[in-house]
Amino acid sequence: MTIYLNGEFMPIEEAKISVLDRGFIFGDGVYEVIPVYSRRAFRLTEHLRRLQHSLDGIRLANPHSDGVWASIINELIARHEAQDQYLYLHITRGVAKRDHAFPNPPVGPTVFMMSNPLLIAPADQLHNGVACITAPDNRWLRCDIKAIALLPNVLLRQIAVDAGCAETILIRSGSNNESSFMTEGAASNIFVVKSGKLFAPPKDNLMLPGITYDVILEIAVANGIPHEVRKIGVAEVFAADELLLTSSTKEVLAITQLDGKPVGTGKPGAMFARLHKLYQDFKRDVMRQNNQ
Ligand code: PMP
Numbered sequence: 001m002t003i004y005l006n007g008e009f010m011p012i013e014e015a016k017i018s019v020l021d022r023g024f025i026f027g028d029g030v031y032e033v034i035p036v037y038s039r040r041a042f043r044l045t046e047h048l049r050r051l052q053h054s055l056d057g058i059r060l061a062n063p064h065s066d067g068v069w070a071s072i073i074n075e076l077i078a079r080h081e082a083q084d085q086y087l088y089l090h091i092t093r094g095v096a097k098r099d100h101a102f103p104n105p106p107v108g109p110t111v112f113m114m115s116n117p118l119l120i121a122p123a124d125q126l127h128n129g130v131a132c133i134t135a136p137d138n139r140w141l142r143c144d145i146k147a148i149a150l151l152p153n154v155l156l157r158q159i160a161v162d163a164g165c166a167e168t169i170l171i172r173s174g175s176n177n178e179s180s181f182m183t184e185g186a187a188s189n190i191f192v193v194k195s196g197k198l199f200a201p202p203k204d205n206l207m208l209p210g211i212t213y214d215v216i217l218e219i220a221v222a223n224g225i226p227h228e229v230r231k232i233g234v235a236e237v238f239a240a241d242e243l244l245l246t247s248s249t250k251e252v253l254a255i256t257q258l259d260g261k262p263v264g265t266g267k268p269g270a271m272f273a274r275l276h277k278l279y280q281d282f283k284r285d286v287m288r289q290n291n292q
Contacts, residue, residue, distance in 0.1 A: 002079045004072055004113040009079060012114070021110050023092030026100070027149030029110075030054035034073070035118055035248045036085040037283055040290045041073050042248075043211050050146065050209060051089070057145035059102070060093055063109050072113065082117035086249055089113045090148060121250055126276070129256030129268045130166035130245065134237070135159050137170035137183050137206070144205050157186040167245055169258070171234050172206060180234040185245055189213040190255075193242035193271040198227040212246040219278045225271075242269035252276050 001012045022028035032051045035042045048066050055062050064072070073087060090112040096103035139152040160168040167185045174180050182201060184190055189210040192199040198220055203209040220227040237243065241264040243255035252275050254268035 001114070002076070004076050004111070006108075006111055009075065015112075017110055017112075018095040020095045020098065021092055022094060022096060022103075023090070023110060023148055025098055026093075027147065027151070028058070029090060029092030029148040030058055030060070030146050031091070031148050032087075032089040032146060033248050034087040034089065036077055036087060036115070037118075038083055038287050039077055039085075040287060041070075041077065041087065042283070042286065043215070044070060044073065046211050046214065050211065051091075053144070053209075054146045055091070057142060058093075058147070060091065060109060061106075063091065063111055076113055076115050080115045080117075082115075084118040084120075085115045086118045087113060087115050092148070118249065121253055125166070125253055127268070129254035129263075129272070131164065131257035131260075132167045132169050132185070132243070132245070132255045133160050133163045133165045134169045134171050134234075134259055137172045139170075141205055143183070143207050144203070144209060146208060153186045160186065165257075166253075167255075169237065169243075169255075171237075182232045182234060182237045183207045184210075185247075188245045188247040188250060190237075191216065191244040191246065192232050192236055192240045193244065193269065194236065194240055196226060196271070198225055198244075198271060198275075199232055199236070200227065200229045201232050202229050210246060210248075212248055212251065215279065215282060216244075216246055216252065216275060219275065219282055223274075223278060225274070240264065242271050244272055244275065252279050 002009050003012045003015050005015045032047050034047045048069055052062055092110045094107040094109045096107050135156055156168045167188055169185055169190055170183045171180050172183050184207040201207060243263050245253045245255055254272040256263050256266050
């Protein structure tokens with residue numbers, strides 16, 4: 001497998017970074033995951049915009065223009081065989097003597113990229129949906145930054161795995177009079193469907209602004225699907241007709257069980273079927289335009 005590290009393409013076995021890299025020592029860095037369909041990066045502009053937001057959030061200069069990022073990404077795609085891939089892009093504050101404060105003068109960042117084949121969700125998950133479990137959202141208050149420091153997300157996802165579930169749905173306790181509300185999954189965004197309407201939590205500091213989340217809302221607008229973006233109380237999650245999970249690698253999945261109880265009928269519902277199909281159409285249209 002060929003990876004990209006600091007300006008060079010090389011076999012993964014030859015890639016080396018210092019143990020003093022601030023990504024290793026402090027988790028001081030940000031990342032992106034970009035799906036590639038038919039050898040084209042999907043929604044690249046949007047992913048690079050979110051990368052800039054994450055870099056701004058940790059006060060790290062973007063080492064490349066969007067044009068340079070695009071050429072590195074395209075070169076990495078070209079060096080892999082799979083038609084559909086997912087790219088992992090990772091930038092840290094670089095290598096310096098261990099000290100919490102930023103290196104002064106700044107050192108160059110470490111830039112790493114790899115690609116793996118993108119595997120679509122198994123047929124069983126598409127037909128039957130997935131089981132999820134809820135857990136308190138105990139992460140920091142800048143979940144809008146796609147930080148490589150993912151220990152809370154790792155521990156939260158493991159709660160799901162230990163319970164035989166696909167994902168953990170995170171619940172923030174409200175302040176004072178505010179009741180608890182749903183933020184997102186450990187590595188996905190979550191939508192609620194009630195009485196034919198799609199509800200999405202607002203993109204604020206408590207969740208990652210998912211690229212797939214945006215696509216779903218764009219699809220809702222374009223197809224006249226009733227929808228509303230607002231805080232979603234925990235009771236609404238448990239009273240949902242349908243729950244949907246989205247991410248770049250999972251696309252759209254129905255959540256058919258929550259904390260051991262069926263969601264709605266316990267089967268993927270009408271909104272899932274509609275959005276899943278529209279998502280596939282959307283992808284196909286984007287790829288067709290790209291190839292013209
Ligand atoms: N929230 C979190 C915490 C994530 O890690 C991810 C991505 N894995 C998402 C949401 C979904 O974002 P995207 O649609 O851009 O993959």
